[in-house]
Amino acid sequence: NAGVTQTPKFQVLKTGQSMTLQCAQDMNHNSMYWYRQDPGMGLRLIYYSASEGTTDKGEVPNGYNVSRLNKREFSLRLESAAPSQTSVYFCASTRSLDEKLFFGSGTQLSVL
Amino acid sequence: GIQVEQSPPDLILQEGANSTLRCNFSDSVNNLQWFHQNPWGQLINLFYIPSGTKQNGRLSATTVATERYSLLYISSSQTTDSGVYFCAGGLGNQFYFGTGTSLTVIP
Numbered sequence: 001n002a003g004v005t006q007t008p009k010f011q012v013l014k015t016g017q018s019m020t021l022q023c024a025q026d027m028n029h030n031s032m033y034w035y036r037q038d039p040g041m042g043l044r045l046i047y048y049s050a051s052e053g054t055t056d057k058g059e060v061p062n063g064y065n066v067s068r069l070n071k072r073e074f075s076l077r078l079e080s081a082a083p084s085q086t087s088v089y090f091c092a093s094t095r096s097l098d099e100k101l102f103f104g105s106g107t108q109l110s111v112l
Numbered sequence: 113g114i115q116v117e118q119s120p121p122d123l124i125l126q127e128g129a130n131s132t133l134r135c136n137f138s139d140s141v142n143n144l145q146w147f148h149q150n151p152w153g154q155l156i157n158l159f160y161i162p163s164g165t166k167q168n169g170r171l172s173a174t175t176v177a178t179e180r181y182s183l184l185y186i187s188s189s190q191t192t193d194s195g196v197y198f199c200a201g202g203l204g205n206q207f208y209f210g211t212g213t214s215l216t217v218i219p
Contacts, residue, residue: 031205042116042198042211050205058206059113090155097142097202098162103155 002026006091006104013081013111021076021107023091031094032074033058033101034066036087043090049074081111114139114201118210125217130187133197133213137180141201141208144175144182149196149212158184158197189217 004025013019025032030051035043045058049068063085065077074093078085091104115138125131135144146158159166159173161182166173170189175182186193196212 033207035209040211043200043209045206045208048205056205088153092207097205100157100160101145101200101202101207102157103147106153106155 004091004093004102004104006089006107008107009105011107011109013078013109015082015111017081017111018077018079019081020078021089021091021109022073023075023104024073025091025093025102026072027093027095027102028071029093029095029102030071031096032068033092034064034074034076035090035092036060037090037106038087046076046089081109083111085109086111113206114141114203114208116199116201116208116210118197118199118213120213121211122214123216125189125215127189127191127217127219129189129217130185131189131215133184133186133215135182135184135199135210137201137208139203140177140180141203143202144177145200145202145207146173146182146184147198147200148193149198151195155198186215189215191217191219193217 033048034046047066052071089107094101117136143162163177172185200207200209
């Protein structure tokens with residue numbers, strides 16, 4: 001039982017490059033989330049998917065797109081990376097708002 | 113969105129000491145959770161505690177939902193307790209996080 005798996009763990013991009021962060025959970029959870037963590041700012045929600053087939057913007061969605069590929073997988077895409085997107089990205093999932101939230105191990109992204 | 117305030121922002125303890133971390137919410141939330149982020153960056157869910165009190169070993173948490181706050185107690189602290197503690201409240205389909213309490217336990 002792997003829980004929430006994120007890939008890659010580390011990535012360095014040049015400004016303007018694109019990439020997709022992958023997230024998969026094997027707990028049959030309905031809701032999935034993408035957060036970014038910056039020093040002193042806690043975790044900020046980028047996008048979430050309350051259930052398969054739905055996605056919604058969070059607090060800081062600009063510059064990102066998401067795809068809920070199926071119940072297990074929720075990907076985050078940076079179409080044209082900017083230095084301001086240098087951050088640690090976490091994927092999380094939960095069965096419902098009435099249950100625990102579980103996190104992946106994070107992706108450390110640097111945009112030069 | 114909901115504002116989440118955590119206190120204190122930083123805490124240094126001698127091993128064996130006890131501590132209380134606090135989390136205040138600007139509005140009512142449907143659930144409340146506490147997380148520990150270890151020095152390697154991994155986020156571990158400590159408690160799901162929308163109301164009442166729960167205990168897990170040396171850790172316990174109390175949420176007073178009507179007054180929109182929660183407390184995390186750490187007793188007999190150990191160096192492995194070091195890291196950042198976050199609380200988060202759920203409302204609608206979202207979770208709102210505080211900026212964390214950074215705890216350092218020194219031997």
